Amino acid sequence: MNNILILGIDGYIGWPLAMHLASIGHRVSGIDNFARRRNVRSVGSASAIPIADMDERIEVFKRQHGKNITFYEGDILDYEFLADVMKKEHPRTIIHLAEQPSAPFSMIDRPHAVYTQHNNVEGTLNVLYAMKEIVPEAHLVKLGTMGEYGTPNLEIPEGFFEVEYKGRRDVLPFPRQPGSLYHLSKVHDSANCLFACRVWGLCITDIMQGVVYGTRTREITHERLATRFDFDESFGTVINRYCAQAVIGHSLTSYGRGTQRRGFIDLVDSIQCLTIATENPASKGQYRVFNQLDEVYSIMQLARYVADAAKKIGLDVKIDCLPNPRVEKEEHYYSVQHEHLKNLGFKPTRKITETLDIMLKDLLQYRQRIIEKRDAILPKTRWMGEIVSVQPNMPTGVTA
Numbered sequence: 320m321n322n323i324l325i326l327g328i329d330g331y332i333g334w335p336l337a338m339h340l341a342s343i344g345h346r347v348s349g350i351d352n353f354a355r356r357r358n359v360r361s362v363g364s365a366s367a368i369p370i371a372d373m374d375e376r377i378e379v380f381k382r383q384h385g386k387n388i389t390f391y392e393g394d395i396l397d398y399e400f401l402a403d404v405m406k407k408e409h410p411r412t413i414i415h416l417a418e419q420p421s422a423p424f425s426m427i428d429r430p431h432a433v434y435t436q437h438n439n440v441e442g443t444l445n446v447l448y449a450m451k452e453i454v455p456e457a458h459l460v461k462l463g464t465m466g467e468y469g470t471p472n473l474e475i476p477e478g479f480f481e482v483e484y485k486g487r488r489d490v491l492p493f494p495r496q497p498g499s500l501y502h503l504s505k506v507h508d509s510a511n512c513l514f515a516c517r518v519w520g521l522c523i524t525d526i527m528q529g530v531v532y533g534t535r536t537r538e539i540t541h542e543r544l545a546t547r548f549d550f551d552e553s554f555g556t557v558i559n560r561y562c563a564q565a566v567i568g569h570s571l572t573s574y575g576r577g578t579q580r581r582g583f584i585d586l587v588d589s590i591q592c593l594t595i596a597t598e599n600p601a602s603k604g605q606y607r608v609f610n611q612l613d614e615v616y617s618i619m620q621l622a623r624y625v626a627d628a629a630k631k632i633g634l635d636v637k638i639d640c641l642p643n644p645r646v647e648k649e650e651h652y653y654s655v656q657h658e659h660l661k662n663l664g665f666k667p668t669r670k671i672t673e674t675l676d677i678m679l680k681d682l683l684q685y686r687q688r689i690i691e692k693r694d695a696i697l698p699k700t701r702w703m704g705e706i707v708s709v710q711p712n713m714p715t716g717v718t719a
């Protein structure tokens with residue numbers, strides 16, 4: 320049994336991960352400040368699938384699965400709070416998901432960019448210091464993103480590559496060329512994590528994760544145990560937006576020509592990989608990078624998969640191309656090494672097409688909730704040009 324502290328336990332991945340780790344016998348505690356719930360509200364949206372509050376989640380989980388999860392409400396930017404929890408729990412593994420995870424949200428305007436980098440970079444620095452001072456032997460599993468690498472015209476290795484320059488060779492971090500200020504916050508985190516291993520001897524697995532999709536995991540056995548499903552332009556990833564559009568009869572809107580290629584992974588497999596990383600820790604002083612994805616798809620190919628799955632349940636949807644609000648290459652090479660997790664036993668659970676069938680069926684029940692927030696789906700935030708500012712309900716730390 321491992322003693323695991325999950326930072327960001329109320330999130331899309333954090334909650335089902337906590338249930339999974341607890342159900343297989345680990346002792347699980349977690350921290351969250353509910354920023355994700357507030358931030359989604361601030362862009363005029365809501366989770367399509369209703370989610371219970373944390374007390375209810377824990378209570379229903381205990382009733383259904385007979386296991387306990389301990390929750391601490393608070394902000395990891397508050398160092399005293401974080402250090403107190405670390406002293407109390409003394410975790411052997413810390414899984415750090417507690418960041419602002421949306422690229423468009425970070426690109427809305429200066430306050431949102433500052434909020435994102437302050438929350439993510441300072442939060443991670445606090446975690447590194449708390450580990451150094453309180454649990455220096457613990458293993459940190461830190462969530463980065465495949466977006467840190469950008470789309471180089473080379474095969475993307477797992478973190479490091481061998482370079483020859485002017486007759487000399489070295490193994491160096493692979494260059495990062497992120498496409499948003501959110502992705503850049505993760506690059507800063509990676510540099511800080513590498514430093515903490517090199518200089519303080521901490522042990523860290525930095526996960527470059529692809530885009531996660533799905534509504535179901537084995538432990539979601541009751542509707543009050545569901546994880547969130549966002550579909551707005553900021554927090555809804557491309558598959559989520561397509562699925563939400565399909566169930567309300569809106570055309571699936573691809574950005575630009577749709578030829579952008581990215582890595583994707585099912586929620587059950589993200590959890591499988593994080594469990595593998597947790598159960599096979601890095602060694603003392605080691606900074607290890609895993610590329611965590613299953614398959615690479617173009618976003619147009621995904622639109623076709625969603626349209627096909629929708630047809631099977633009687634929904635006829637068109638695919639449209641919108642002017643791309645982002646600054647990104649549309650035609651590009653994309654090849655990613657992702658062997659480390661496979662070598663440790665990762666096997667994909669099912670095909671994306673099966674998961675899409677499940678997602679659409681789940682979402683159909685909440686069609687009305689998506690219709691009510693449909694204005695939040697289409698992109699308003701542009702990487703360049705006109706800046707559209709958001710709403711009344713700004714998240715903590717952001718001033719309009």
Ligand SMILES: NC(=O)c1ccc[n+]([C@@H]2O[C@H](COP(=O)([O-])OP(=O)(O)OC[C@H]3O[C@@H](n4cnc5c(N)ncnc54)[C@H](O)[C@@H]3O)[C@@H](O)[C@H]2O)c1
Nearest residue numbers: 327329330331332352353354355394395417418420462531
């Ligand atoms: N979901 C994806 O497709 C995806 C892909 C690649 C990487 N990631 C990364 O995985 C991690 C989890 O992603 P997610 O989709 O579950 O995001 P999420 O927003 O649902 O979860 C993050 C949780 O952390 C909490 N949080 C944020 N800042 C905090 C703070 N300062 N103190 C305490 N709690 C805080 C939020 O309230 C939220 O519940 C993130 O770091 C994200 O960048 C996600």
